[in-house]
Each structure stands twice: as C-alpha cells, then as structure tokens.
Amino acid sequence: MKTTRCVQEKLDLFRACFSGLPHIYGTYDPPSGDVRQVKRPVTDRVFLDHLQGRTPYGVYLLFGDQTRAVVADFDADDPSPPLAFLNRARQLQIEAYLEKSKHKGWHVWVFLALPGVTAAKARVVMRRILGEAGAVKTEIFPKQDRLNSRNRFGNFINAPLYGTLVPQGRTIFVNPTTLKPYPDQWELLAGVQRVLEPQLEQIIVQCEIGSPSSCPAVPVNAGPFRTFGLAPCAQRMLSEGVTANQRVACFRLAVHLKKAGVPSDIARASLGAWAMKNRPEDGKRVLTANEVAEQVEAAYVKDYRGCGCEDPAVRPFCDCACALYRHNNAEDAHAHSVAAPAHASLATDVASP
Template sequence: MSNLNTAGKIRLYKSFFTGLDNVYGTYDPDTGNVRQAKEPVTDEVILKHLKGIQPYGVYLLNGDKTKALAVDFDEDELALPIAFVAGAKRFGMFSYIERSKSKGFHAWLFFEEPVEAKKARIVAKKILADMGKPNTEIFPKQDRLDNLSYGNFINAPLFGKLVPKGRTVFVEPGEPVKVCEDQWELLHRIQRVPAIRLDAIIQSCGLKLNDTEVVSKETEPVDHNPPEHSFGLPPCIRRILSEGVTFDQRVCTFRLAIHLKKAGLPLDLTIVTLTAWVQKNKPADGKEIITEPEIKSQAEYAYKNGYKGCGCEEPVIEAFCDDSCPLASRKNGGLSK
C-alpha cells in the first residue's frame, strides 16, 4: 500500500497493536535495557517506533479484554509457528507469523472486536497442547488485570531499525520462509477472528473456562478434526530441523515429511518447512543441497502413500538419536505402512 500516508499507517497499525493506552514498554536498542513508560500511547509513540527511534511494547490486556493474542516461539524453528498456523486454520482462524526482534517467531491472532482474554488464551492453549507444546508463552499472559497490575508487554512488530534486517516483520502467509515485501498491504489484508468463533471452538472441544462455563449459545459450527498425532516431534527430528544434516538428504527429507504429516501439517506447509530446513544442510564430499523439486517429490511421496514409520533405523536419523526419546528402543519397519 505505497499510497498510504503516515497518518493512515498509524491508524492501521493502532487498529491491531493496541491495549492499555496509558502505559507501554520499551527498551534501549543499543544496551537492551528494558523499561516501562507510564505515559499515553500517542501517535508520536507509534511513529517513533515505526521510524526506529524508540521501540514500542504493547500491553495487550485491557481489563479482561484483548484485541490480539501472540504466541512466542523462542526457537529458530519455523516448523513451530507453521504448526500453530495450521492448528488455527483447522479451527477456522487465520494466524500470522512475525519474525521477532532477535530470534524465534511470534504467531498472532487478531480479533474483530475486544474479546475475553480467557477465551482467546484457552483456544491458543488447545492448539499448543495439540502440538505437544503446552508450555509455550502466550500474550496476554493473564485472563484479567487486577487494579494494581499492567500485565506484561510484548514488543510490537515493525520496529523501523530492525525491519531492514528482516526482524519484527511478518512473513508471507503462503510462503513463510520469505519476508512479506509490503507489510502494510499484509496488515490491510489480515482476516480477524470474530468472538463467536472462539465460543464455537470452546463449545465444540468441550474446553473449560477457569471461573465460568457460560459461553454464547449462538455459536457457529466448527469442523474439528484433530491430528492423529501431536506436534510433539521426537528429539532427533527436532535436532535435525534445528541443525541440518551432512548426508542422506533425500532419505532425511522423506522421513521429516512423514513426521510433519503425523504432526498435522498440510503438505504445502511441510514443503515450505523443508525448503527452509535444507539451507541448514552441509553436504559432505562437495555435494549440493537437495533441490526444491526433489523436496517436493519426497514430501508428496510421503503424504500420498500413508507411510508412518519413524525411520529410527536410518543412519541419518540414528545419528541424532537421543536416549531420552521414547522411540529410541523401537525398531520400526523402514517403509512400513
């Protein structure tokens, strides 16, 4: 949206990243020292953030309501936020991935109107539990504020000093390995979640609210088909995704695709995840990194033929074997269905 002027950008930005309007968080970009600024969140505060002068951290929780929720993935493992996006999509919600300021990612949900934070948080917890990542940090961190608390702030996206470095920016929804070229166009296209959708998910999944079971009866139906397995990837697979491999790239790609399929990722997101992963590979003997067509071929083969074997006997998987893994003592058939 190159035709959007400064005032328009500030209005659009504040429609997503607002909460308490009398306090915000910030930090010194040079030293990293964090502080709380007990002063109004003015347009000038937002403008300084967007220009890279002073970072803005938003306190999302306002009373017991929030207009946004962010899940903080500290690891530089793109498969995790992608899995959250896939989990949200199964519940009929759109989630957006931001590369955070130093490492890791934020997965954001935005709401059409302020919603009860406890409802938003319990739905996010359900998705994370299905992923096998129940302890992942969620903002807002509380269901409501007491009279003496501001809650916790989260550093807001698009800090001008870091944007050129590819940090605090949103990635392309359909190609998460790439930073979105037009951040303002992406914000303009974001699809927000209606409150009734949260109610429908809570009711459909039988989720229990902390202090009340009251949920709107006028809910819309939800198609909830939980994945056969959670995203609790075995330690060896997590290490491979994090570190890359030096040999047997095709075998490893095939096995990773099987694990990601069992985790509930759709084929297109698995291909994106593996395309990012291969850049970490360091093939021995001067060999080249596996190509994108080869990645796609291996992933499609894993998905369409219903393979479920963990691949523990494969040398490239065995090299990352961890004694703590519950699968370590198992021996599955190599291509058993």
C-alpha cells in the same frame, strides 16, 4: 505492487492492530536490551518513533478483561512449531500471522474483533492449539485473563515493525510458505482476518475445551445476584480491598449493600472495616470513618441502583461469571458481529518495510 498509504493511514492501521492499554507502554534500550515501562499516553508520536526506529514500543494488550490480539511467543528459531500452530489454527478457521521476532524465535499473532474480545476465551483457545501443535510450553500474551488491583497492567510484548530491525528482516511478518517477508506489510495488516468472540465460543464447545477457568458457567436465567448474594465485583472489592478510586469504590459497594437489603448502619460499619484493608497508591491515606459515612449516606439517600459496570473503579473487579456481564455482552457480541473492522483499507510510507 505496494499500495500507497499516507502516514496517518499507517498510524491508524498500526493502532488498530497493536494497541491495548492507552496510557502505558513498554520499551527497551536497543544497545543493552534493558526493558522499562513508560507511563505516558500511547500517541501517534509513540508509534512513529517505533516505526522510524527511534524508540521501540511494546503493547500492554490486556485492558480490563479484553484484548484485541493474542500472541504465541516461540523462543527458538526452528519454524516448525509455529508453522504447526498456523496449520492447526487454520483448520479451526483462525488465520494467524507469523512475525520474525527481534532477536530469536517467532511471534504468532491472532487478531481479534474490534474493539476487543474476552481474553480468557482467546487464551484458552490459543492454549489448546499450542497443545495440539506440540508446543504446550509456549508463552501466550496477554499472560493473564484480566487486570485487577494487584496486576493493573499485565505484561507488554514488543510490537512488530521496529524501524531499525525491519531492514534486517526482523520484527516483520513473513509468508509461512516461503518464510520470506511479505513485500507490503501494510497491505497485510490492512487485510488481517479478525476472530469474533462467537467463533472462539464455538471452538471451545466443539473441541470440548470446557469453560475457561476464570469463566465458570453460571445458571442460565440466574439474576445477577441470586447466586452470589452480591455481584462478583462487589465480592472481590470487599475481599481484596482497592488501591485506587477509594471513594467511588466505597460508594459503589454501598449501593450493592443497599440493594442486598443491608441496613445503612451495618453498611457503614462494614465499609469502615473494609477501608482499613485498602492499600492506596502514591502515598495516599485510607478513607476516614467520616468519609466512608459520607459515601454510604450518598448511596442510601437516593434511589441509586446501577452497578457501575463501566466505572473505572469497578471494571478491574468485574467477573465474566456474572449473569449481568453475560447479558450485557450478549448484546455487545451481536453488535460487534455486524461491525466491519474499523481500519480495513489504509496505506503507507512510514518505515516502509
């Protein structure tokens, strides 16, 4: 029997399962299949247009280095490889969900604890399961471990439940035993089991997968800067340059340099050279020497010591190898482990597959 759910409950449920970057999404033209990126907020209207079959919605799963889901994209119609994946995942206490994709093949979704877990850990576990299921070449979304200044969005994957394809048995979750669609897709989504980050860590240790390559082990008890001199984010910003938020990035770098004991005149000269390697977007110019000097002065004149870890100018450069990151996330992991999924009991009629 189908549960009755109001439209808003369905939209909230859809967002809890299929959201990532909040200001951009992907779509395609159904007749031609041409894909494009839409730089607009991911609103309920976007979801409604998708669920009612007007405009398909594709989710950019990766935000920073976090994701709320990982997906294995099986591009052949043979269900054996995705079913082998589901079986192996279940042995590891991971519940995975099988979606018949829009034209050909299958998507296997693994939902992760809200508000998100470290993508590198989820991806490395997915890769291991795919290998054991004999499907090592299967693509994983998100395709990267984190966003950075060169890859600011990652790749989108089409969300399930596109209105016009649902009646054709496409973009719909199926029972792995019968390969028939679940009669109430919303009931399924309301009850998805989400994988916690400590679970992934346990699997990584138990299966001797080793640390994800992007998360090299750092010595326990190391201060955030003892190993590197500067925090990893500062090292990366300095070496790569930035494409956005130049002033804030400059200020944050100046704070890092001050904390590392660099005199202000050396910081000014270093950041002046750094500014020249920036590649500002939208036709903006690089910072002038005076603008750099202003930021350095602001950083040195007061007792600023924060790393700006949550600052949008810094976050894309964050590295989970940083001891401060581990310290912060150890506290978050504890908080999340006791938090229930935010949208666990909702109901519908939008596109009701």
